[in-house]
Amino acid sequence: MDDILEILESNARISLEDLAKxxxxxxxxxxxxxxxxxxxxxxxxxxxxxxxxxxxxxxxVMALIxxxxxxxxxxxxxxxxxRIYKFPEVRSCFLLSGTYDLLLLIEGKDINTVANFVxxxxxxxxxxxxxxxxxxxxxxxxxxxILVKGDKNKRLxxxx
Amino acid sequence: xxxxxxxxLAPSGIRQFxxxxxxxxxxxxxxxxxxxFNAPWRVCEKAITALEAGYTxxxxxxxxxxxxxxxxxxxxxxxRLSYDPDSxxxxxxxxxxxxxxxxxxxxxxxxxxxxxxxxxxxxxxLPEINxxxxxxxxxxxxxxxxxxxxxxxxxxxxxxxxxxxxxxCNPTGASYNKEELKEIWRVLKKKEIVVISDExxxxxxxxxxxxxxxxxxxxxxxxTILLNGFSKGYAMTGFRSGYVCADKKIVGAMTKIHSYxxxxxxxxxxxxxxxxxxxxxxxxxxxxxxxxxxxFMVKELNRIGLDCHRPEGAFYCFPSIKxxxxxxxxxxxxxxxxxxxxxxxxxxxxxEFDYYxxxxxxxxxxxxxxxxxxxxxxxxxxxKR
Numbered sequence: 001m002d003d004i005l006e007i008l009e010s011n012a013r014i015s016l017e018d019l020a021k022x023x024x025x026x027x028x029x030x031x032x033x034x035x036x037x038x039x040x041x042x043x044x045x046x047x048x049x050x051x052x053x054x055x056x057x058x059x060x061v062m063a064l065i066x067x068x069x070x071x072x073x074x075x076x077x078x079x080x081x082x083r084i085y086k087f088p089e090v091r092s093c094f095l096l097s098g099t100y101d102l103l104l105l106i107e108g109k110d111i112n113t114v115a116n117f118v119x120x121x122x123x124x125x126x127x128x129x130x131x132x133x134x135x136x137x138x139x140x141x142x143x144x145x146i147l148v149k150g151d152k153n154k155r156l157x158x159x160x
Numbered sequence: 161x162x163x164x165x166x167x168x169l170a171p172s173g174i175r176q177f178x179x180x181x182x183x184x185x186x187x188x189x190x191x192x193x194x195x196x197f198n199a200p201w202r203v204c205e206k207a208i209t210a211l212e213a214g215y216t217x218x219x220x221x222x223x224x225x226x227x228x229x230x231x232x233x234x235x236x237x238x239x240r241l242s243y244d245p246d247s248x249x250x251x252x253x254x255x256x257x258x259x260x261x262x263x264x265x266x267x268x269x270x271x272x273x274x275x276x277x278x279x280x281x282x283x284x285x286l287p288e289i290n291x292x293x294x295x296x297x298x299x300x301x302x303x304x305x306x307x308x309x310x311x312x313x314x315x316x317x318x319x320x321x322x323x324x325x326x327x328x329c330n331p332t333g334a335s336y337n338k339e340e341l342k343e344i345w346r347v348l349k350k351k352e353i354v355v356i357s358d359e360x361x362x363x364x365x366x367x368x369x370x371x372x373x374x375x376x377x378x379x380x381x382x383x384t385i386l387l388n389g390f391s392k393g394y395a396m397t398g399f400r401s402g403y404v405c406a407d408k409k410i411v412g413a414m415t416k417i418h419s420y421x422x423x424x425x426x427x428x429x430x431x432x433x434x435x436x437x438x439x440x441x442x443x444x445x446x447x448x449x450x451x452x453x454x455x456f457m458v459k460e461l462n463r464i465g466l467d468c469h470r471p472e473g474a475f476y477c478f479p480s481i482k483x484x485x486x487x488x489x490x491x492x493x494x495x496x497x498x499x500x501x502x503x504x505x506x507x508x509x510x511x512e513f514d515y516y517x518x519x520x521x522x523x524x525x526x527x528x529x530x531x532x533x534x535x536x537x538x539x540x541x542x543x544k545r
Contacts, residue, residue: 003452022525024455157502158178158191159397160281160330 004033005042012046051147053139062091062107062136063114066100067122068129077101080127089117100132111135169288172281174508177492181502188527188534189502190519193330195395195475197449199432200442203396206435207428219427221419222411223251223403227434231403234437239375247408250415251425251433255360255389255402257418259324260286262356262385262404265413266322267292274315274323276307277510278478280330280358295320298512301480304469305332309343316347322354325373328361331509331518332478333454333471338371345376348383354410355384360402361474363393363443366451370473374405382407385414392474393443394436399429401436450475453521453528461519464536475522478506482515484542492517494542499534 003023007014016034020027037043052059069080077095081102085093092105108114114133123131139147174191181187198204222228228245235241243249252258259282267273269291275283276297284294297315299305307325325344328335336344348355355373362370374384389402402425404414418424454471461468461479468479481491488505495501506516521528
């Protein structure tokens, strides 16, 4: 992977100036490369990884929902997936192999919100055969970032 | 009560500065001679599993055969170098032990040994402990701190039995391409001298692939004690895992001493090291990171007024402070107490290098950036010569 992408993937907020310094390129060419990546869809968006346990007040709930669906003629799972991932409650949607078909990541303000989504929006869909909902209790790692504790630097200040 | 030559042994310059830094808060340290990465998780996981499985015993003196075989394969695959795992490889407790064994196996008291400076702190110390005479081959900044074959040739007239070379070099990052190594070997092969080649930073070479000294030709291989380990390239300093590759007669002699003084390298470290050789992807990632930081540091140091040559490997910059007229310890103290940046004074690596500093870039980019700002502020208050 290109140096610029590698750095942005771990720190999307790095300045163009620092990115240029780290890659040994000039600012203009770094800027142009990023624009090109954005245009081609290599870079889709920039987002923050938030540790919701640290939020003050209502933190909301998250749930993983396994969904068994009936694939439709000619379009397979794609049409069904589209019907489902367009719900704003669905943060992520994956098609998987195995005992169920779609895995959804749902976010709601409380358990009732998620339960209502399942019972009123998801389960009634004719293409949905069954659902299993798992509420998330604790996040340890997300997007490659360990949320529970950082790797503290245990080095001495001066060594050989 | 204490032997005179030990009493007279100077404490490491790094250690002296370490005592100053100890206890200070919020210091950004560029004085650290170890990776800022943790050991690859697959390595730690292997050590944990091994401990759970009850691997808590001694191993053979020479080290576990599985590790020696893996090392033999590694050298063949990466450098086309063949070492017999049964007789030409010894696993040691870090490279430091390998160096100690090499010196003790080769040299009688009062024998001479060449140390190339600036040098890692142990290179003169271990021969001195062994009552040997150290002859220094002083390299120059204008020659990128590389061995000058003519100067080496002149030194060999004193009849040293061995020479310690180290590349990529701690503290300068200097390294050699094939032609440069051949020039050095052309001078050395005329004499009966053993080359102790510390190549612990081989994985951290940024300008082309590292070439072991022993890979030059069959005769060079026979006369070279190759020292290496997992501390730097694999970020495993605390595992204290090193090894020696050499002619079987030399390995036999070193193993004899090792069997009395250390018995064997810790078993968990040996198991972890066997796994580490499979972690080439992680090693390549770390190398890429260091290279970026090197490019940043060299450019920035030169920009703010610290003349710095371009290191070809390891993770150190060795900038000159000549133009500020301060000796390295005074300069470093000022930087530490005034701006909370720790560096290692050049004097720790040889008395001729009192106008240099060792700065490690094994640190986060944010820390390096802040360090540059603080160093710039510090030197803007110093009078240039």
